[in-house]
Amino acid sequence: MANLPVLFHVLLCLTLCLPGFCDAGGENFVFSTFAGAGDLNLDGAAGVTPEGLLELTNDMVSIKGHAFYPTPLRFKESPNGTARSFSATFVFAIVAAGGYPNANGTDGMAFLVAPTTNFSDAEPGQFMGFLGGAAMNHTFAVELDTYRNAELRDIDGNHVGVDVAGLYSVESRTASFHDDGDGGALKNLSLDSGEPIQVWVDYDGKGRQVNVTLAPVGVAKPSTPLLSNISDLSAVLTEQAYVGFSAATGPIKTHHYVLAWSFAMDGPAPPIDFKKLPKLPYDNDHETLSKALIALPIAASALILATCVAVTLLLRRRLAFAELREDWEVEFGPHRFSYKDLFNATQGFKDKNLLGAGGFGKVYKGVLPSSKSEVAVKRVSHDSSQGIKEFISEVVSIGHLRHRNLVQLLGYCRRKGELLLVYEYMPNGSLDKYLYGEDKKPVLEWAERFRIIKDVASALFYLHEKWEQVVVHRDIKASNVLLDGETTAHLGDFGLARLYDHGTDLQTTTTRVVGTMGYMAPELARTGKASPLTDVFAFGAFLLEVACGRHPVSGGGEMLVDRVLEYWRGGALLETVDARLRGGGYDAGEARLVLTLGLMCSHPFPSGRPTMRQVVQYLDGDAPLPELTPASVSLLSMMQSEGSFDRSALQCPWWGNSIGTMTPDISVGI
Ligand SMILES: *[C@@H]1O[C@H](CO)[C@@H](O)[C@H](O)[C@H]1NC(C)=O
Ligand SMILES: *[C@@H]1O[C@H](CO)[C@@H](O)[C@H](O)[C@H]1NC(C)=O
Ligand SMILES: *[C@@H]1O[C@H](CO)[C@@H](O)[C@H](O)[C@H]1NC(C)=O
Ligand SMILES: *[C@@H]1O[C@H](CO)[C@@H](O)[C@H](O)[C@H]1NC(C)=O
Ligand SMILES: *[C@@H]1O[C@H](CO)[C@@H](O)[C@H](O)[C@H]1NC(C)=O
Ligand SMILES: *[C@@H]1O[C@H](CO)[C@@H](O)[C@H](O)[C@H]1NC(C)=O
Ligand SMILES: *[C@@H]1O[C@H](CO)[C@@H](O)[C@H](O)[C@H]1NC(C)=O
Numbered sequence: 001m002a003n004l005p006v007l008f009h010v011l012l013c014l015t016l017c018l019p020g021f022c023d024a025g026g027e028n029f030v031f032s033t034f035a036g037a038g039d040l041n042l043d044g045a046a047g048v049t050p051e052g053l054l055e056l057t058n059d060m061v062s063i064k065g066h067a068f069y070p071t072p073l074r075f076k077e078s079p080n081g082t083a084r085s086f087s088a089t090f091v092f093a094i095v096a097a098g099g100y101p102n103a104n105g106t107d108g109m110a111f112l113v114a115p116t117t118n119f120s121d122a123e124p125g126q127f128m129g130f131l132g133g134a135a136m137n138h139t140f141a142v143e144l145d146t147y148r149n150a151e152l153r154d155i156d157g158n159h160v161g162v163d164v165a166g167l168y169s170v171e172s173r174t175a176s177f178h179d180d181g182d183g184g185a186l187k188n189l190s191l192d193s194g195e196p197i198q199v200w201v202d203y204d205g206k207g208r209q210v211n212v213t214l215a216p217v218g219v220a221k222p223s224t225p226l227l228s229n230i231s232d233l234s235a236v237l238t239e240q241a242y243v244g245f246s247a248a249t250g251p252i253k254t255h256h257y258v259l260a261w262s263f264a265m266d267g268p269a270p271p272i273d274f275k276k277l278p279k280l281p282y283d284n285d286h287e288t289l290s291k292a293l294i295a296l297p298i299a300a301s302a303l304i305l306a307t308c309v310a311v312t313l314l315l316r317r318r319l320a321f322a323e324l325r326e327d328w329e330v331e332f333g334p335h336r337f338s339y340k341d342l343f344n345a346t347q348g349f350k351d352k353n354l355l356g357a358g359g360f361g362k363v364y365k366g367v368l369p370s371s372k373s374e375v376a377v378k379r380v381s382h383d384s385s386q387g388i389k390e391f392i393s394e395v396v397s398i399g400h401l402r403h404r405n406l407v408q409l410l411g412y413c414r415r416k417g418e419l420l421l422v423y424e425y426m427p428n429g430s431l432d433k434y435l436y437g438e439d440k441k442p443v444l445e446w447a448e449r450f451r452i453i454k455d456v457a458s459a460l461f462y463l464h465e466k467w468e469q470v471v472v473h474r475d476i477k478a479s480n481v482l483l484d485g486e487t488t489a490h491l492g493d494f495g496l497a498r499l500y501d502h503g504t505d506l507q508t509t510t511t512r513v514v515g516t517m518g519y520m521a522p523e524l525a526r527t528g529k530a531s532p533l534t535d536v537f538a539f540g541a542f543l544l545e546v547a548c549g550r551h552p553v554s555g556g557g558e559m560l561v562d563r564v565l566e567y568w569r570g571g572a573l574l575e576t577v578d579a580r581l582r583g584g585g586y587d588a589g590e591a592r593l594v595l596t597l598g599l600m601c602s603h604p605f606p607s608g609r610p611t612m613r614q615v616v617q618y619l620d621g622d623a624p625l626p627e628l629t630p631a632s633v634s635l636l637s638m639m640q641s642e643g644s645f646d647r648s649a650l651q652c653p654w655w656g657n658s659i660g661t662m663t664p665d666i667s668v669g670i
Contacts, residue, residue, distance in 0.1 A: 027073055030262040032276035041068040041117050041244070044129070049468055052278035054258040056109055056247035059400075064129030067258070068117040068244030073265065075113065075237045083233040085205040086113075087269040088243065090261040091217055092199065093280055094146060094192040096254045108145040108191070109247035109256040110163070111201055114138070115238040124248035126152060137165050138238050142201050142212050144175070146192045147250065158191050160199075162210055162229055165236045171229045177215045178224040189214060196259055196280070200225075200269070208232040217274070281400070281468050301411055303370045304341055337413040337422050342377050344369050349379070356430070356479075365425060374425035375410060379418060401467060405459035407482055407492030426490060428483035435478055435549050443578075446586035448487060449546050453594060454619050455489035456481055460539060461612040463491075464532040472530050476538035477519050478545050518552030518559070522604050533606035539615070540601025547594045549578030561602045564595055568628070593618065596628050 031037050035052030042048075045057045046065035056065040075083055088111060096106075108128050115138040122133035126149040130141060141163040148157040153168050161169030175189040175197075189197060200213040200221055210233075211225035243263055247256035259277050262269045345366030346353050355363045361380040368375060399409045413420040431452060434441045444452075456476075463471040473491065480493040521537035524530055541552040544560050552560045567576045575582075577591050597618055603609045610618070617623035 027265040028263065028267075028270055029069065030260075030270045030272065032260050032262075032273035033278045034258070034260075035278065039070045041070050041242075042066070043117070043120075046247075049278075049281070051281065051468070052276075053280070054245070054261075056245055056256040056258065057249050057254060059253045059255065061249055061251055061253050062124050064119070064122070064124040064246065064248040065256070066117065066119055066129060066244060066246050068112075068114075068242045069263070072240040072242050074239065075241045076234065076239045079239050081234070081239070083203070083205050083237050084265055085203055085267075086263070086265050087200070087202045087267065088261070088263045089198060089200045089221075089269040089272065090245075091196050091259040091272065091277065092144065093194055093196045093257045093259060094144070094254060095194040095257070095280070096146075096192045096252060106147045106250035106252045106254055107149075107248050108143060108147060109245060110141040110143040111199070111243075112246055113140045113233075113237060113241050113243050115241055117242050117244065119246060122246075125250040127248065128246055129248035130246040131163070131167050136167070138236055138241075140164055140233055140236055141246075142199070143169065143172075144191050144199070145172075146254075158189075160191075160212055160214060160227060162212060162227060162231070164231050164233070170231060171227055173227045175214060175226075177213070177219070177226060178222040180220070180222050184222075184224055189216065192254070194280070196277070198272075202268075203233060205233075208234075217277070279466075281402070301337065304337060304368070307370075337411045337420070339413050339415055339420070341369060342366065342413055342420055342422065345375065346377055349377075374427075376423045376425045378421045378423065380421065397469070398471070401463070401471070403459055403462045404488065405455040405490055406462070407490040423492065426482035426492070427485045428487060430479045431481040431483060431489065431546070432478040434483075435546065436551075443580045445584075446581050446591065450587070450590050450594070452481065452483075452487075452489040453543060453546055454616075456491055456542065457539070457612065457616050457619055459489075459491040460535060461616045464535070464612050470532065472532060473535050473538075474530050475516060475519075476535055476542055477516050478542060481542075521606070523606060531606065532612065533609050536601050536609045536612060536615070537603075537606075539612070540598045540603075540609070543594050543598035543601065544576075547578065547591060547598065548576050549580065561599065564599060568595075568599065593625055596625060599628060600626075 031054075033052035034040070034048045034054040035050075037048065037054075040048070040054070042065070044065035045055075045060060045063045046067045047055050047058075049055050054067055056067060057063055058065075073086075075086070077084075090111065092109065094109070107124070107126050110128050110130060112130055114130070114135055116135050119130050119133055119135065122130050122136075126147065128143060128145070130136070130139060131152075143161045143163055145154060145159050145161060146157060148154045154161075155172050156174055158175050159172045160175050161172030164170050175191045176186050177189060178184045179187045191197070196217040198215050198217050198219075198221075200211070202211045202213075202225075203209070204211075208230055210227075210229050210231050212227040213222055213225040215222055245258055249256075257280065259280075260272045260274075262272055264270060343349070345368050346364040349362075349364055353364045353366065355365050355376060357363070361378050363376055363378045366375050366377050367373070399411065401409075407426060408424040410422045410424060412422065429439075429441075433439050434444045437443065460473065460476070463473055475493055476491070480491065482490045482492045484490060516538075519538035519541045521534040524534040524537075541561065544550075544564055545552055548560060548564065550560050550563075554560070564573070564576050567573050573595050574588060574591055576595065577586060597610075597615065601609050601615070614623065618625045
């Protein structure tokens with residue numbers, strides 16, 4: 001019996017040492033995602049995001065971050081021995097200037113083999129957080145450099161270099177790869193495009209040769225390396241050394257991410273499981289739209305930024321264009337628009353450029369003078385400067401949201417008593433105009449309505465669960481859904497949105513009650529506690545509105561949800577579908593799904609409502625819609641008929657009549 005533990009241990013080893021997984025002395029490892037990789041040695045700005053990304057630098061200028069495998073590996077058999085062969089592969093992405101693809105980043109990142117994990121003496125910026133320190137003479141690095149520093153003899157602002165014990169690369173190449181699918185032709189890559197790129201670093205201890213190979217994710221390792229150099233690492237590497245990454249930012253805030261990483265001694269690096277690869281915090285699946293609609297204004301805003309300083313100095317003298325600008329705004333630089341540009345873009349905020357007006361402010365169409373790209377500029381009044389910093393940082397965070405069904409916030413400008421928010425322009429305007437046939441808009445077909453519903457659901461699911469923070473939109477309604485040139489729906493107007501860290505107890509964070517009548521969950525009206533489930537309630541009202549083509553609260557005060565409920569009880573649910581569609585045909589199954597789901601989302605108790613994740617599954621047909629039970633319906637109607645649904649709360653005096661959006665209350669940091 002005493003041998004049992006030993007036997008067990010042997011069995012365990014046998015099971016663990018299957019071919020390909022054998023971890024000989026801890027010298028091989030694979031991180032296909034960093035979720036759960038709790039034991040990395042991190043410092044500076046480095047951290048692991050909830051999505052499982054290893055983030056080396058975040059949204060700050062002049063910072064550095066390091067991440068190392070926690071235990072040192074044996075690179076030489078003895079202090080004076082020959083360096084052993086090793087291979088590493090990793091996937092990285094560099095996202096510059098607050099998340100905009102195609103903006104140039106600074107300064108770059110590197111894969112390191114180093115004698116220490118302590119790089120506290122290395123500088124950020126051009127030194128990428130590892131050059132120039134005491135450990136430099138024993139550090140081997142492969143740098144991914146996005147900035148040209150003449151004094152470091154950099155070849156350009158987009159290169160890959162091999163650094164052997166020194167400040168200057170022994171060899172470097174413009175980032176590119178040999179495309180085996182195209183006869184080995186050299187194709188350029190942009191390191192800071194925001195797209196994930198895979199790198200292989202292979203060192204042959206016998207041949208004393210370093211190879212570095214790049215390719216976009218999804219492309220197999222090219223047979224010809226980008227860079228191949230005869231360098232003996234034996235004199236450089238210490239017997240025991242750490243492997244990891246360093247990254248640093250200079251004057252432009254830049255995210256440096258590692259998505260996956262594997263390493264092996266004396267053999268090829270284990271394959272990465274690409275199915276587990278974490279998602280970047282912006283949506284890069286939808287290139288056509290984002291490239292077209294985002295790249296232009298971004299290029300424009302970069303240009304504006306460059307001229308901003310000079311322009312502002314001139315403008316200072318001219319009161320008409322006076323802006324408020326404080327020191328803390330430096331870090332939001334790329335998001336700041338100059339007032340003069342916005343003034344010119346909208347022809348001086350002329351009425352003929354007015355797109356709409358609400359309780360919140362007026363929205364104008366504009367064409368940025370420098371790039372000729374179209375934007376929507378919203379003027380919001382505010383009188384208090386208190387809390388404005390928090391407000392702007394939330395605006396900037398919201399500017400980082402990336403989803404094909406969200407209206408992109410491009411930046412802001414601040415004046416005395418006034419805030420201007422700049423959004424991408426949506427040529428087809430808001431959905432309510434189509435639903436109610438305003439401006440001679442054509443009636444929306446059912447198929448379009450259903451697609452719009454799915455678009456909005458997908459945007460909300462992203463806001464609630466898929467981004468790094470929980471975003472509660474707080475003002476879902478048809479007039480906040482905008483249609484682009486192709487009638488893809490974009491959820492807009494983040495004027496009231498709030499951000500929370502994942503895991504925050506939302507029940508304890510009271511905010512001032514905001515929202516629009518007919519879309520406000522009863523608990524929100526009663527307690528002021530906004531949560532993802534209050535958004536679900538509003539989404540329910542939106543579903544009914546789109547399917548029935550009626551306002552959630554009619555002129556006579558009748559609630560649309562009551563009407564649909566009555567018809568449901570009478571077994572005639574489909575008779576509530578928009579009368580203009582009933583002749584022309586609609587998909588009865590889809591309509592029933594939307595109406596039933598609308599009722600479920602309108603449940604008076606938050607716990608009775610589905611989450612947006614479930615809503616998306618129901619709409620996509622990935623999960624069957626549960627039966628609407630007579631019990632929940634009777635609860636719904638009981639609450640309503642007894643008045644505990646609290647209609648009075650929905651007619652708060654501070655709203656005026658039916659349009660309830662209000663000016664943001666800066667002092668609560670909206
Ligand atoms: C390693 O080399 C140094 C000089 O290069 C020498 O002084 C030392 O004795 C050598 N150590 C071993 C273990 O060979
Ligand atoms: C970004 O880099 C490219 C190539 O290195 C350069 O042509 C372009 O002007 C840069 N853009 C900005 C905004 O600095
Ligand atoms: C890192 O190195 C610096 C000197 O280069 C030293 O002052 C500091 O204490 C070291 N930090 C740790 C955690 O060892
Ligand atoms: C690094 O090596 C160079 C020459 O090879 C030497 O001058 C320098 O002092 C060394 N630096 C450190 C920190 O050991
Ligand atoms: C690739 O980049 C290099 C260096 O920036 C440039 O000279 C070359 O024209 C580029 N090639 C293509 C196909 O864009
Ligand atoms: C490096 O690349 C060369 C040329 O393609 C190749 O012959 C050699 O085997 C490669 N070495 C390693 C370690 O991958
Ligand atoms: C490789 O690096 C060495 C310095 O270590 C350099 O002298 C040489 O030119 C580089 N290029 C090649 C092709 O080996």
